[in-house]
Amino acid sequence: MKKPQRELTKRVPRVPAQSGRFTALDADKLRGGYYTSPELASWLCAWGVRSAGDAILEPSCGDGSFIEAAAGRLRDLGATAPAISRQVRGIEINAAEAKKAQERLAGVARSRTSASVENMDFFEWWSQRNGARFDCIVGNPPFIRYQSFPEPSRTRAMEIMRALGLTPNKLTNIWVPFVAASTACLRDGGRLALVLPAELLQVKYASQLRSFLVDRFERVDIVACNELFFDNAEQEVVLLLADGALATASEKNTCQVALTEAKRVEEITGRAPAVVLAKASPKLVRHDSEKWLKYFLSSREIGFMRALRESAQAVPLSAHAEVDVGVVTGKNAFFVLSQEQIEDHALDEYATRLVGRSAQLRGAKLTSAEWQSLAGSGERVFLFHVPTSVNGSLSDAGRRYVQLGEAQRVHHGFKCSGRSPWYSVPSVYEPDCFFFRQIYDFPRLVVNSAGATSTDTIHRLRCKASATKVAQSLYTHLTAASAEIEGRSYGGGVLELEPTEAERLLMPAQLGNGLSITECDRLIRAGRLDEVLKENDRLILQDGLGLSAAECNMLRRIWEKMRNRRMNRRRIPNTRVVMAGGEG
Numbered sequence: 001m002k003k004p005q006r007e008l009t010k011r012v013p014r015v016p017a018q019s020g021r022f023t024a025l026d027a028d029k030l031r032g033g034y035y036t037s038p039e040l041a042s043w044l045c046a047w048g049v050r051s052a053g054d055a056i057l058e059p060s061c062g063d064g065s066f067i068e069a070a071a072g073r074l075r076d077l078g079a080t081a082p083a084i085s086r087q088v089r090g091i092e093i094n095a096a097e098a099k100k101a102q103e104r105l106a107g108v109a110r111s112r113t114s115a116s117v118e119n120m121d122f123f124e125w126w127s128q129r130n131g132a133r134f135d136c137i138v139g140n141p142p143f144i145r146y147q148s149f150p151e152p153s154r155t156r157a158m159e160i161m162r163a164l165g166l167t168p169n170k171l172t173n174i175w176v177p178f179v180a181a182s183t184a185c186l187r188d189g190g191r192l193a194l195v196l197p198a199e200l201l202q203v204k205y206a207s208q209l210r211s212f213l214v215d216r217f218e219r220v221d222i223v224a225c226n227e228l229f230f231d232n233a234e235q236e237v238v239l240l241l242a243d244g245a246l247a248t249a250s251e252k253n254t255c256q257v258a259l260t261e262a263k264r265v266e267e268i269t270g271r272a273p274a275v276v277l278a279k280a281s282p283k284l285v286r287h288d289s290e291k292w293l294k295y296f297l298s299s300r301e302i303g304f305m306r307a308l309r310e311s312a313q314a315v316p317l318s319a320h321a322e323v324d325v326g327v328v329t330g331k332n333a334f335f336v337l338s339q340e341q342i343e344d345h346a347l348d349e350y351a352t353r354l355v356g357r358s359a360q361l362r363g364a365k366l367t368s369a370e371w372q373s374l375a376g377s378g379e380r381v382f383l384f385h386v387p388t389s390v391n392g393s394l395s396d397a398g399r400r401y402v403q404l405g406e407a408q409r410v411h412h413g414f415k416c417s418g419r420s421p422w423y424s425v426p427s428v429y430e431p432d433c434f435f436f437r438q439i440y441d442f443p444r445l446v447v448n449s450a451g452a453t454s455t456d457t458i459h460r461l462r463c464k465a466s467a468t469k470v471a472q473s474l475y476t477h478l479t480a481a482s483a484e485i486e487g488r489s490y491g492g493g494v495l496e497l498e499p500t501e502a503e504r505l506l507m508p509a510q511l512g513n514g515l516s517i518t519e520c521d522r523l524i525r526a527g528r529l530d531e532v533l534k535e536n537d538r539l540i541l542q543d544g545l546g547l548s549a550a551e552c553n554m555l556r557r558i559w560e561k562m563r564n565r566r567m568n569r570r571r572i573p574n575t576r577v578v579m580a581g582g583e584g
């Protein structure tokens with residue numbers, strides 16, 4: 001039988017059911033249920049289940065993949081069939097899946113009278129569990145965004161998080177309370193063995209959970225893979241192995257975190273857990289807001305980056321500039337126009353210069369002449385902008401265009417329907433610089449000399465100092481290395497930086513000692529970014545900040561290590577089909 005895996009993410013394309021190691025049924029897609037390999041479930045249980053007497057919980061068991069693997073592990077360790085039916089507990093909200101899971105567990109335990117799979121909401125069960133404790137909790141909780149999290153389960157989950165000292169918000173994904181509540185069900189010395197999104201390592205809404213885990217376990221291992229665990233999904237997944245649960249949580253706990261990475265899934269599931277984890281280099285965790293991505297680095301590299309952040313030589317980008325999202329139109333097809341469309345609709349008086357795509361920013365600065373060239377080539381580089389001060393006093397051409405939008409029901413869209421008037425796009429201003437929200441290699445900053453604004457695919461900067469000095473000083477390996485730690489990446493290898501993350505990027509405290517912005521622009525357009533970084537390292541980091549050549553080389557190695565790891569996680573061609581998908 002196939003094994004269900006739960007995952008939901010908006011970035012995952014829907015695909016037809018196929019044969020292979022993981023296969024999803026259309027009905028499962030509707031509820032977020034997907035099929036996990038027996039190899040992966042067995043590997044996690046081999047790590048987590050360590051004695052024939054262990055009590056095991058699977059809090060979202062689907063049709064029983066993990067509880068079947070756990071029962072098989074107990075049997076291999078010498079547990080009797082009656083004991084297995086008592087020791088393995090599964091919770092599943094879907095009645096049909098719960099029945100399948102019960103049948104699979106009964107098959108391993110050789111008992112049709114077992115009642116170890118309960119058909120109910122996990123968070124309801126948690127509130128009624130009467131102090132039940134487990135030695136190991138295994139599985140793959142669903143990944144569902146807060147807005148899609150159904151009631152009353154969502155309210156129960158948020159109440160449990162608050163009771164455990166966590167503060168949920170409207171970004172909280174359902175897997176977060178699953179992990180927290182599961183941890184609270186463990187006996188002293190117990191273990192978690194879970195499949196989780198890599199967001200655990202890098203997103204802000206998981207920062208409290210990261211601290212929660214290091215307060216409550218002696219060691220946490222994260223197992224990642226360059227090859228995505230699930231093809232056809234941009235959601236990167238990792239394995240969380242948390243060992244040595246503490247009876248009393250403490251911020252003084254000296255938890256160790258280790259990250260292990262393999263090139264292929266088979267390098268993990270085809271080896272014993274002890275062998276896979278043997279080369280892990282654990283690091284002591286600091287109880288702060290740092291992301292766990294840094295634990296892919298060596299202890300020396302981590303210490304160096306921390307020392308730079310705490311020094312007077314380097315400052316966050318926020319010391320030099322404010323980062324803001326671009327214009328949110330609500331419907332780019334209506335508001336973002338080409339020169340021809342502006343002329344056809346006679347909208348000159350409502351046309352604001354715009355950059356709509358990062359591909360339109362080719363260097364380190366955008367001039368008026370280059371923007372005009374984009375407009376002349378048919379690019380959509382105009383924003384239909386009606387200031388709220390107009391108060392409905394539109395020209396005849398403007399009124400006709402608004403009526404055209406209403407005929408297309410643009411005004412019924414989520415963003416537009418909340419504005420008055422609906423066609424007046426807010427927060428339209430000319431920034432000093434543009435900053436790439438999504439990054440392939442380096443966090444690009446572009447001086448805005450064209451008098452344009454940008455859509456929300458590109459961030460906008462208001463500089464506190466000279467824009468050219470801020471921009472030219474950003475092009476060093478100091479900023480490159482910190483971007484890989486502060487940003488978050490997805491399965492396609494793209495690095496994304498939200499405004500608050502961008503503002504944490506490390507910059508030289510002293511600006512303006514590097515290559516001129518004109519020279520940076522010329523070299524970047526010629527595909528010679530490496531030369532810009534190397535020369536600015538010498539001029540800014542060595543001559544200006546006093547770093548040594550060896551320290552600059554360490555920054556370059558950190559950047560390359562993290563960047564290459566991100567880029568190498570693109571799918572490796574193979575004959576297998578691995579399924580995952582949904583909302584998240």
